[in-house]
Amino acid sequence: MKSHPPENETDPPISASAARRTQARIELRAKILAAAAELFIARGYEGLSMRQLGERIGYSPATIYLHFANKDALLLALLSDGYNELGRRLAAVAAATHDPLERIAAVGRAYVAFGREQPMHYQLMFMRRADVLRERLAERSERVDAFQVLQLTVTQAQAAGVLQPGDTLAISLTLWATVHGMVGLFLVGPPLPEAQIQVTIETTIAGILYGLAKEGLR
Amino acid sequence: MKSHPPENETDPPISASAARRTQARIELRAKILAAAAELFIARGYEGLSMRQLGERIGYSPATIYLHFANKDALLLALLSDGYNELGRRLAAVAAATHDPLERIAAVGRAYVAFGREQPMHYQLMFMRRADVLRERLAERSERVDAFQVLQLTVTQAQAAGVLQPGDTLAISLTLWATVHGMVGLFLVGPPLPEAQIQVTIETTIAGILYGLAKEGLR
Numbered sequence: 480m481k482s483h484p485p486e487n488e489t490d491p492p493i494s495a496s497a498a499r500r501t502q503a504r505i506e507l508r509a510k511i512l513a514a515a516a517e518l519f520i521a522r523g524y525e526g527l528s529m530r531q532l533g534e535r536i537g538y539s540p541a542t543i544y545l546h547f548a549n550k551d552a553l554l555l556a557l558l559s560d561g562y563n564e565l566g567r568r569l570a571a572v573a574a575a576t577h578d579p580l581e582r583i584a585a586v587g588r589a590y591v592a593f594g595r596e597q598p599m600h601y602q603l604m605f606m607r608r609a610d611v612l613r614e615r616l617a618e619r620s621e622r623v624d625a626f627q628v629l630q631l632t633v634t635q636a637q638a639a640g641v642l643q644p645g646d647t648l649a650i651s652l653t654l655w656a657t658v659h660g661m662v663g664l665f666l667v668g669p670p671l672p673e674a675q676i677q678v679t680i681e682t683t684i685a686g687i688l689y690g691l692a693k694e695g696l697r
Numbered sequence: 698m699k700s701h702p703p704e705n706e707t708d709p710p711i712s713a714s715a716a717r718r719t720q721a722r723i724e725l726r727a728k729i730l731a732a733a734a735e736l737f738i739a740r741g742y743e744g745l746s747m748r749q750l751g752e753r754i755g756y757s758p759a760t761i762y763l764h765f766a767n768k769d770a771l772l773l774a775l776l777s778d779g780y781n782e783l784g785r786r787l788a789a790v791a792a793a794t795h796d797p798l799e800r801i802a803a804v805g806r807a808y809v810a811f812g813r814e815q816p817m818h819y820q821l822m823f824m825r826r827a828d829v830l831r832e833r834l835a836e837r838s839e840r841v842d843a844f845q846v847l848q849l850t851v852t853q854a855q856a857a858g859v860l861q862p863g864d865t866l867a868i869s870l871t872l873w874a875t876v877h878g879m880v881g882l883f884l885v886g887p888p889l890p891e892a893q894i895q896v897t898i899e900t901t902i903a904g905i906l907y908g909l910a911k912e913g914l915r
Contacts, residue, residue, distance in 0.1 A: 520741075521743065522740060522744045523738075523740045523744060525739065526743075526744040605881070605886070646900070648893065649893065649896045649900045652882065652889075652900075653897055655878070655882065656875065656878035656879040656882050657878055657905070659878040659882060659886075660876070660877040660881065661874040663823070664874050667824060671870075675867065678867045679867050682864070682870075682871045683874055683905075686908035686909045687875070687901075687904050687905050688908065689907070690904035690907035691900075
Protein backbone atom coordinates (compact mmCIF):
# COMPACT_ATOMS: atom_id res chain seq x y z
CA MET A 480 0.00 0.00 0.00
CA LYS A 481 2.85 2.41 0.74
CA SER A 482 3.88 2.75 -2.90
CA HIS A 483 0.41 4.00 -3.87
CA PRO A 484 -0.21 7.76 -4.11
CA PRO A 485 -2.20 9.15 -1.20
CA GLU A 486 -5.95 8.74 -1.68
CA ASN A 487 -8.34 11.65 -1.96
CA GLU A 488 -10.34 12.62 1.07
CA THR A 489 -13.48 11.39 -0.68
CA ASP A 490 -13.55 8.55 -3.20
CA PRO A 491 -14.27 9.60 -6.77
CA PRO A 492 -17.83 8.75 -7.90
CA ILE A 493 -18.12 5.38 -9.60
CA SER A 494 -20.05 5.39 -12.86
CA ALA A 495 -23.27 3.41 -12.89
CA SER A 496 -22.04 1.12 -15.66
CA ALA A 497 -18.78 0.34 -13.83
CA ALA A 498 -20.77 -0.50 -10.71
CA ARG A 499 -22.97 -2.81 -12.74
CA ARG A 500 -19.95 -4.53 -14.26
CA THR A 501 -18.38 -5.03 -10.84
CA GLN A 502 -21.64 -6.40 -9.49
CA ALA A 503 -21.94 -8.83 -12.44
CA ARG A 504 -18.36 -10.00 -11.88
CA ILE A 505 -19.00 -10.66 -8.20
CA GLU A 506 -22.19 -12.55 -8.96
CA LEU A 507 -20.57 -14.71 -11.62
CA ARG A 508 -17.65 -15.49 -9.30
CA ALA A 509 -20.11 -16.62 -6.60
CA LYS A 510 -22.03 -18.71 -9.14
CA ILE A 511 -18.86 -20.44 -10.34
CA LEU A 512 -17.75 -21.14 -6.78
CA ALA A 513 -21.13 -22.55 -5.71
CA ALA A 514 -21.21 -24.94 -8.68
CA ALA A 515 -17.57 -25.90 -8.13
CA ALA A 516 -18.23 -26.72 -4.48
CA GLU A 517 -21.07 -29.06 -5.43
CA LEU A 518 -18.96 -30.79 -8.07
CA PHE A 519 -15.91 -31.12 -5.81
CA ILE A 520 -18.11 -32.77 -3.19
CA ALA A 521 -19.95 -35.06 -5.61
CA ARG A 522 -16.98 -36.13 -7.74
CA GLY A 523 -13.85 -35.29 -5.83
CA TYR A 524 -10.99 -33.07 -6.88
CA GLU A 525 -9.92 -35.34 -9.74
CA GLY A 526 -13.48 -35.71 -11.01
CA LEU A 527 -14.06 -31.99 -11.61
CA SER A 528 -13.27 -30.50 -15.03
CA MET A 529 -13.53 -26.86 -16.04
CA ARG A 530 -15.59 -27.92 -19.08
CA GLN A 531 -18.10 -29.77 -16.90
CA LEU A 532 -18.25 -26.83 -14.51
CA GLY A 533 -18.97 -24.49 -17.43
CA GLU A 534 -21.79 -26.74 -18.68
CA ARG A 535 -23.30 -26.75 -15.24
CA ILE A 536 -23.69 -22.97 -15.09
CA GLY A 537 -24.09 -22.22 -18.79
CA TYR A 538 -20.76 -20.49 -19.43
CA SER A 539 -17.79 -21.46 -21.58
CA PRO A 540 -14.63 -22.76 -19.89
CA ALA A 541 -12.92 -19.61 -21.24
CA THR A 542 -15.21 -17.42 -19.14
CA ILE A 543 -14.40 -19.45 -16.06
CA TYR A 544 -10.67 -19.15 -16.77
CA LEU A 545 -11.09 -15.34 -16.68
CA HIS A 546 -11.93 -15.75 -12.98
CA PHE A 547 -9.90 -18.81 -11.95
CA ALA A 548 -6.67 -20.00 -13.53
CA ASN A 549 -7.24 -23.68 -12.69
CA LYS A 550 -8.88 -26.15 -10.32
CA ASP A 551 -6.43 -25.35 -7.54
CA ALA A 552 -7.38 -21.68 -7.71
CA LEU A 553 -11.05 -22.63 -7.46
CA LEU A 554 -10.58 -24.88 -4.48
CA LEU A 555 -8.26 -22.40 -2.80
CA ALA A 556 -10.84 -19.63 -3.23
CA LEU A 557 -13.59 -21.84 -1.78
CA LEU A 558 -11.52 -22.83 1.22
CA SER A 559 -10.18 -19.32 1.74
CA ASP A 560 -13.67 -17.78 1.59
CA GLY A 561 -14.97 -20.43 3.96
CA TYR A 562 -12.22 -20.19 6.57
CA ASN A 563 -12.34 -16.39 6.49
CA GLU A 564 -16.10 -16.27 6.88
CA LEU A 565 -16.04 -18.79 9.74
CA GLY A 566 -13.17 -16.99 11.49
CA ARG A 567 -14.91 -13.61 11.18
CA ARG A 568 -18.18 -14.97 12.53
CA LEU A 569 -16.61 -16.69 15.53
CA ALA A 570 -14.47 -13.65 16.34
CA ALA A 571 -17.53 -11.38 16.20
CA VAL A 572 -19.56 -13.66 18.47
CA ALA A 573 -16.64 -14.02 20.91
CA ALA A 574 -16.17 -10.24 21.05
CA ALA A 575 -19.88 -9.70 21.72
CA THR A 576 -20.18 -12.13 24.66
CA HIS A 577 -18.96 -11.11 28.11
CA ASP A 578 -19.22 -14.23 30.31
CA PRO A 579 -16.24 -16.54 29.60
CA LEU A 580 -18.20 -19.83 29.64
CA GLU A 581 -21.15 -18.36 27.77
CA ARG A 582 -18.60 -17.02 25.24
CA ILE A 583 -17.45 -20.57 24.49
CA ALA A 584 -21.06 -21.72 24.18
CA ALA A 585 -21.85 -18.85 21.81
CA VAL A 586 -18.81 -19.62 19.66
CA GLY A 587 -19.90 -23.27 19.57
CA ARG A 588 -23.42 -22.38 18.48
CA ALA A 589 -22.07 -20.03 15.80
CA TYR A 590 -19.78 -22.79 14.51
CA VAL A 591 -22.70 -25.24 14.20
CA ALA A 592 -24.85 -22.56 12.54
CA PHE A 593 -22.11 -21.84 9.99
CA GLY A 594 -21.82 -25.53 9.10
CA ARG A 595 -25.57 -25.87 8.64
CA GLU A 596 -25.88 -22.67 6.59
CA GLN A 597 -22.86 -23.38 4.37
CA PRO A 598 -22.99 -27.17 3.98
CA MET A 599 -20.92 -27.29 0.79
CA HIS A 600 -18.19 -25.04 2.12
CA TYR A 601 -18.24 -26.90 5.42
CA GLN A 602 -17.81 -30.31 3.82
CA LEU A 603 -14.91 -29.08 1.71
CA MET A 604 -13.29 -27.34 4.67
CA PHE A 605 -13.61 -30.08 7.27
CA MET A 606 -14.88 -33.34 5.79
CA ARG A 607 -12.49 -33.82 2.89
CA ARG A 608 -8.75 -34.17 2.56
CA ALA A 609 -7.07 -31.26 0.81
CA ASP A 610 -3.80 -31.20 2.64
CA VAL A 611 -1.59 -29.45 0.14
CA LEU A 612 -4.00 -26.60 -0.38
CA ARG A 613 -4.52 -26.20 3.35
CA GLU A 614 -0.80 -25.72 3.79
CA ARG A 615 -0.83 -22.97 1.20
CA LEU A 616 -3.76 -21.37 2.99
CA ALA A 617 -1.98 -21.54 6.34
CA GLU A 618 0.72 -19.33 4.89
CA ARG A 619 -1.76 -16.49 4.44
CA SER A 620 -1.24 -15.06 7.86
CA GLU A 621 -3.82 -12.29 7.52
CA ARG A 622 -6.81 -14.54 7.94
CA VAL A 623 -8.69 -14.89 11.21
CA ASP A 624 -8.20 -18.49 12.24
CA ALA A 625 -11.36 -20.04 13.67
CA PHE A 626 -9.41 -22.47 15.81
CA GLN A 627 -7.33 -19.64 17.26
CA VAL A 628 -10.54 -17.85 18.23
CA LEU A 629 -11.70 -21.00 20.00
CA GLN A 630 -8.35 -21.48 21.74
CA LEU A 631 -8.44 -17.87 22.91
CA THR A 632 -11.88 -18.34 24.48
CA VAL A 633 -10.55 -21.42 26.29
CA THR A 634 -7.50 -19.52 27.55
CA GLN A 635 -9.72 -16.67 28.73
CA ALA A 636 -12.08 -19.04 30.58
CA GLN A 637 -9.11 -20.77 32.21
CA ALA A 638 -7.65 -17.40 33.23
CA ALA A 639 -11.02 -16.42 34.69
CA GLY A 640 -10.94 -19.59 36.77
CA VAL A 641 -14.19 -21.02 35.39
CA LEU A 642 -12.67 -23.75 33.19
CA GLN A 643 -10.34 -26.48 34.44
CA PRO A 644 -6.68 -25.51 34.05
CA GLY A 645 -4.27 -27.66 32.10
CA ASP A 646 -3.97 -28.75 28.49
CA THR A 647 -5.49 -25.83 26.55
CA LEU A 648 -4.93 -27.58 23.22
CA ALA A 649 -6.67 -30.79 24.33
CA ILE A 650 -9.63 -28.83 25.68
CA SER A 651 -9.82 -26.78 22.47
CA LEU A 652 -9.66 -29.95 20.34
CA THR A 653 -12.36 -31.48 22.52
CA LEU A 654 -14.62 -28.49 21.93
CA TRP A 655 -13.87 -28.49 18.22
CA ALA A 656 -14.59 -32.23 17.94
CA THR A 657 -17.83 -31.73 19.83
CA VAL A 658 -19.25 -29.06 17.52
CA HIS A 659 -17.72 -30.64 14.40
CA GLY A 660 -19.40 -33.93 15.25
CA MET A 661 -22.77 -32.27 15.43
CA VAL A 662 -22.38 -30.52 12.09
CA GLY A 663 -21.26 -33.79 10.50
CA LEU A 664 -24.28 -35.67 11.80
CA PHE A 665 -26.69 -32.92 10.85
CA LEU A 666 -25.28 -32.68 7.30
CA VAL A 667 -24.76 -36.34 6.50
CA GLY A 668 -26.39 -38.41 9.24
CA PRO A 669 -29.99 -39.54 9.62
CA PRO A 670 -32.58 -36.79 9.09
CA LEU A 671 -33.74 -35.26 12.37
CA PRO A 672 -36.58 -32.84 13.16
CA GLU A 673 -35.36 -29.28 13.74
CA ALA A 674 -36.55 -29.38 17.36
CA GLN A 675 -34.42 -32.50 18.00
CA ILE A 676 -31.44 -30.78 16.39
CA GLN A 677 -31.84 -27.76 18.67
CA VAL A 678 -32.17 -29.94 21.79
CA THR A 679 -29.08 -31.89 20.73
CA ILE A 680 -27.06 -28.70 20.20
CA GLU A 681 -27.98 -27.35 23.64
CA THR A 682 -27.54 -30.70 25.42
CA THR A 683 -24.13 -31.19 23.82
CA ILE A 684 -22.75 -27.70 24.42
CA ALA A 685 -24.07 -27.51 27.98
CA GLY A 686 -22.87 -31.06 28.68
CA ILE A 687 -19.31 -30.59 27.48
CA LEU A 688 -18.96 -27.16 29.13
CA TYR A 689 -20.25 -28.42 32.44
CA GLY A 690 -17.91 -31.40 32.20
CA LEU A 691 -14.93 -29.18 31.47
CA ALA A 692 -15.84 -26.48 33.98
CA LYS A 693 -13.58 -25.89 36.96
CA GLU A 694 -15.85 -27.78 39.34
CA GLY A 695 -15.88 -30.59 36.77
CA LEU A 696 -13.55 -33.53 36.46
CA ARG A 697 -10.92 -33.84 39.13
CA MET B 698 -33.47 -73.58 5.53
CA LYS B 699 -36.46 -75.82 6.25
CA SER B 700 -36.54 -77.24 2.74
CA HIS B 701 -32.98 -78.56 3.12
CA PRO B 702 -32.47 -82.20 4.18
CA PRO B 703 -31.33 -82.59 7.78
CA GLU B 704 -27.57 -82.16 8.15
CA ASN B 705 -25.24 -84.92 9.29
CA GLU B 706 -24.11 -84.92 12.87
CA THR B 707 -20.61 -84.05 11.72
CA ASP B 708 -19.87 -81.92 8.66
CA PRO B 709 -18.33 -83.82 5.77
CA PRO B 710 -14.59 -83.11 5.38
CA ILE B 711 -13.85 -80.25 2.99
CA SER B 712 -11.27 -81.05 0.34
CA ALA B 713 -8.07 -79.01 0.47
CA SER B 714 -8.64 -77.60 -3.02
CA ALA B 715 -12.20 -76.49 -2.16
CA ALA B 716 -10.87 -74.77 0.95
CA ARG B 717 -8.25 -72.98 -1.13
CA ARG B 718 -10.86 -71.84 -3.65
CA THR B 719 -13.06 -70.50 -0.88
CA GLN B 720 -10.12 -68.70 0.66
CA ALA B 721 -9.15 -67.17 -2.70
CA ARG B 722 -12.74 -66.00 -3.24
CA ILE B 723 -12.84 -64.34 0.17
CA GLU B 724 -9.51 -62.63 -0.43
CA LEU B 725 -10.50 -61.33 -3.85
CA ARG B 726 -13.79 -60.02 -2.48
CA ALA B 727 -11.90 -58.13 0.24
CA LYS B 728 -9.45 -56.75 -2.33
CA ILE B 729 -12.27 -55.53 -4.58
CA LEU B 730 -14.04 -53.89 -1.66
CA ALA B 731 -10.91 -52.15 -0.36
CA ALA B 732 -10.17 -50.68 -3.80
CA ALA B 733 -13.82 -49.72 -4.29
CA ALA B 734 -13.88 -47.89 -0.95
CA GLU B 735 -10.84 -45.82 -1.93
CA LEU B 736 -12.32 -44.96 -5.32
CA PHE B 737 -15.74 -44.09 -3.90
CA ILE B 738 -14.07 -41.71 -1.46
CA ALA B 739 -11.72 -40.13 -4.01
CA ARG B 740 -14.18 -39.80 -6.89
CA GLY B 741 -17.65 -40.16 -5.48
CA TYR B 742 -20.30 -42.68 -6.44
CA GLU B 743 -20.70 -41.34 -9.97
CA GLY B 744 -16.97 -41.25 -10.56
CA LEU B 745 -16.37 -44.95 -9.96
CA SER B 746 -16.53 -47.35 -12.91
CA MET B 747 -16.15 -51.13 -12.80
CA ARG B 748 -13.51 -50.87 -15.55
CA GLN B 749 -11.45 -48.43 -13.51
CA LEU B 750 -11.85 -50.59 -10.42
CA GLY B 751 -10.63 -53.62 -12.37
CA GLU B 752 -7.56 -51.75 -13.59
CA ARG B 753 -6.76 -50.72 -10.06
CA ILE B 754 -6.52 -54.29 -8.78
CA GLY B 755 -5.42 -56.03 -11.98
CA TYR B 756 -8.60 -57.96 -12.76
CA SER B 757 -11.05 -57.72 -15.63
CA PRO B 758 -14.44 -56.09 -15.03
CA ALA B 759 -15.93 -59.55 -15.77
CA THR B 760 -14.17 -60.99 -12.73
CA ILE B 761 -15.53 -58.21 -10.56
CA TYR B 762 -19.04 -58.79 -11.88
CA LEU B 763 -18.77 -62.40 -10.66
CA HIS B 764 -18.67 -60.96 -7.13
CA PHE B 765 -20.76 -57.80 -7.42
CA ALA B 766 -23.59 -57.20 -9.87
CA ASN B 767 -23.08 -53.41 -10.01
CA LYS B 768 -21.89 -50.34 -8.13
CA ASP B 769 -24.88 -50.40 -5.80
CA ALA B 770 -24.00 -53.94 -4.75
CA LEU B 771 -20.42 -52.85 -4.05
CA LEU B 772 -21.42 -49.87 -1.96
CA LEU B 773 -24.11 -51.85 -0.17
CA ALA B 774 -21.56 -54.55 0.73
CA LEU B 775 -19.10 -51.95 2.02
CA LEU B 776 -21.70 -50.21 4.15
CA SER B 777 -23.22 -53.46 5.35
CA ASP B 778 -19.82 -54.90 6.33
CA GLY B 779 -18.94 -51.64 8.08
CA TYR B 780 -22.16 -51.22 10.05
CA ASN B 781 -22.15 -54.89 11.07
CA GLU B 782 -18.55 -54.80 12.23
CA LEU B 783 -19.09 -51.57 14.19
CA GLY B 784 -22.30 -52.88 15.75
CA ARG B 785 -20.64 -56.16 16.76
CA ARG B 786 -17.67 -54.37 18.30
CA LEU B 787 -19.74 -51.92 20.31
CA ALA B 788 -22.09 -54.68 21.51
CA ALA B 789 -19.13 -56.81 22.63
CA VAL B 790 -17.53 -53.92 24.52
CA ALA B 791 -20.84 -52.98 26.14
CA ALA B 792 -21.45 -56.58 27.24
CA ALA B 793 -17.96 -56.80 28.74
CA THR B 794 -18.18 -53.64 30.88
CA HIS B 795 -20.08 -53.67 34.15
CA ASP B 796 -20.16 -50.07 35.42
CA PRO B 797 -22.86 -48.13 33.51
CA LEU B 798 -20.87 -44.91 33.02
CA GLU B 799 -17.65 -46.77 32.24
CA ARG B 800 -19.68 -48.81 29.74
CA ILE B 801 -20.56 -45.65 27.81
CA ALA B 802 -16.93 -44.54 27.91
CA ALA B 803 -15.77 -47.94 26.65
CA VAL B 804 -18.30 -47.90 23.82
CA GLY B 805 -17.10 -44.39 22.91
CA ARG B 806 -13.47 -45.46 22.84
CA ALA B 807 -14.34 -48.51 20.72
CA TYR B 808 -16.23 -46.27 18.29
CA VAL B 809 -13.25 -43.94 17.88
CA ALA B 810 -10.90 -46.91 17.51
CA PHE B 811 -13.10 -48.40 14.76
CA GLY B 812 -13.10 -45.13 12.83
CA ARG B 813 -9.32 -44.82 13.05
CA GLU B 814 -8.71 -48.47 12.09
CA GLN B 815 -11.20 -48.49 9.21
CA PRO B 816 -10.89 -44.96 7.81
CA MET B 817 -12.28 -45.78 4.36
CA HIS B 818 -15.28 -47.66 5.71
CA TYR B 819 -15.84 -44.93 8.28
CA GLN B 820 -15.83 -42.12 5.74
CA LEU B 821 -18.29 -43.98 3.53
CA MET B 822 -20.52 -44.87 6.48
CA PHE B 823 -20.65 -41.51 8.21
CA MET B 824 -19.02 -38.76 6.15
CA ARG B 825 -20.78 -39.17 2.80
CA ARG B 826 -24.36 -39.03 1.66
CA ALA B 827 -25.74 -42.37 0.49
CA ASP B 828 -29.32 -42.01 1.58
CA VAL B 829 -31.05 -44.46 -0.70
CA LEU B 830 -28.64 -47.26 0.09
CA ARG B 831 -28.88 -46.59 3.81
CA GLU B 832 -32.63 -47.03 3.62
CA ARG B 833 -32.17 -50.40 1.94
CA LEU B 834 -29.70 -51.34 4.67
CA ALA B 835 -32.09 -50.29 7.42
CA GLU B 836 -34.54 -52.89 6.15
CA ARG B 837 -32.11 -55.68 7.01
CA SER B 838 -33.30 -56.10 10.54
CA GLU B 839 -30.78 -58.78 11.49
CA ARG B 840 -27.88 -56.39 11.84
CA VAL B 841 -26.68 -55.10 15.20
CA ASP B 842 -27.28 -51.37 15.06
CA ALA B 843 -24.42 -49.41 16.59
CA PHE B 844 -26.67 -46.51 17.54
CA GLN B 845 -29.09 -48.88 19.28
CA VAL B 846 -26.18 -50.23 21.33
CA LEU B 847 -25.29 -46.68 22.34
CA GLN B 848 -28.90 -45.81 23.17
CA LEU B 849 -29.15 -48.94 25.31
CA THR B 850 -26.07 -47.97 27.33
CA VAL B 851 -27.65 -44.54 27.91
CA THR B 852 -30.94 -46.08 29.02
CA GLN B 853 -29.08 -48.43 31.39
CA ALA B 854 -27.06 -45.57 32.91
CA GLN B 855 -30.24 -43.52 33.36
CA ALA B 856 -31.98 -46.50 34.99
CA ALA B 857 -28.98 -46.94 37.31
CA GLY B 858 -29.39 -43.30 38.33
CA VAL B 859 -25.89 -42.24 37.26
CA LEU B 860 -26.87 -40.30 34.14
CA GLN B 861 -29.32 -37.40 34.09
CA PRO B 862 -32.85 -38.53 33.28
CA GLY B 863 -34.78 -37.12 30.36
CA ASP B 864 -34.34 -37.09 26.60
CA THR B 865 -32.54 -40.38 25.90
CA LEU B 866 -32.39 -39.67 22.18
CA ALA B 867 -30.81 -36.22 22.66
CA ILE B 868 -28.22 -37.63 25.06
CA SER B 869 -27.46 -40.49 22.66
CA LEU B 870 -27.11 -38.07 19.73
CA THR B 871 -24.84 -35.90 21.88
CA LEU B 872 -22.59 -38.87 22.62
CA TRP B 873 -22.59 -39.94 18.99
CA ALA B 874 -21.74 -36.41 17.81
CA THR B 875 -18.94 -36.27 20.37
CA VAL B 876 -17.17 -39.43 19.24
CA HIS B 877 -18.01 -38.84 15.56
CA GLY B 878 -16.44 -35.39 15.76
CA MET B 879 -13.20 -36.85 17.07
CA VAL B 880 -12.99 -39.47 14.35
CA GLY B 881 -13.68 -36.83 11.72
CA LEU B 882 -10.93 -34.56 13.01
CA PHE B 883 -8.45 -37.40 13.37
CA LEU B 884 -9.13 -38.67 9.83
CA VAL B 885 -9.38 -35.39 7.93
CA GLY B 886 -8.26 -32.59 10.23
CA PRO B 887 -4.79 -31.30 10.99
CA PRO B 888 -2.21 -34.00 11.79
CA LEU B 889 -1.77 -34.53 15.54
CA PRO B 890 0.79 -36.55 17.51
CA GLU B 891 -0.63 -39.83 18.83
CA ALA B 892 -0.19 -38.67 22.44
CA GLN B 893 -2.30 -35.56 21.73
CA ILE B 894 -4.94 -37.75 20.12
CA GLN B 895 -5.11 -39.99 23.19
CA VAL B 896 -5.34 -37.01 25.57
CA THR B 897 -8.09 -35.52 23.40
CA ILE B 898 -10.07 -38.79 23.41
CA GLU B 899 -9.89 -39.09 27.19
CA THR B 900 -10.57 -35.38 27.83
CA THR B 901 -13.57 -35.48 25.52
CA ILE B 902 -15.15 -38.69 26.80
CA ALA B 903 -14.56 -37.83 30.45
CA GLY B 904 -15.78 -34.26 29.87
CA ILE B 905 -19.04 -35.16 28.18
CA LEU B 906 -19.80 -37.99 30.60
CA TYR B 907 -19.16 -35.82 33.63
CA GLY B 908 -21.31 -33.10 32.10
CA LEU B 909 -24.16 -35.51 31.43
CA ALA B 910 -23.85 -37.36 34.75
CA LYS B 911 -26.64 -37.13 37.27
CA GLU B 912 -24.86 -34.55 39.40
CA GLY B 913 -24.23 -32.61 36.18
CA LEU B 914 -26.37 -29.97 34.57
CA ARG B 915 -29.28 -28.64 36.56
